[in-house]
Amino acid sequence: MVSSPLFRPMATSCNPLPPLEVPNIFTPNKDGRNDYFVIRNSAAQTQLKIFNRWGKLVYQSDDYQND
Numbered sequence: 001m002v003s004s005p006l007f008r009p010m011a012t013s014c015n016p017l018p019p020l021e022v023p024n025i026f027t028p029n030k031d032g033r034n035d036y037f038v039i040r041n042s043a044a045q046t047q048l049k050i051f052n053r054w055g056k057l058v059y060q061s062d063d064y065q066n067d
Contacts, residue, residue, distance in 0.1 A: 017041065038066045 021040035028035050039046060048064035051057055 017043075036066075039064065042066075 018041040020042060023034070023037060023039075026034045026037045037050075039048070042064070045062075046064045048059070048061045049057060050059040
C-alpha cells in the first residue's frame, strides 16, 4: 500500500443496523392490542407513506417519529 502526505491508509469498520420492524396492521380501537403504529429501529429521519387497500394515500410524513 502506498503512503504519502496526501494519502494515509486507515482502518474503518461499520456496524450493521438492526433490522427494521414495521407493523403490517394496526387497530386504534383502544383495546390495548395493536393500538399504535410504531416503527422499530428506524433511522433518524424516516419518510412514511400509508396507503389503504385500494391504493389511496391516507397518511404521509417526511420525518415520522412514532408519534
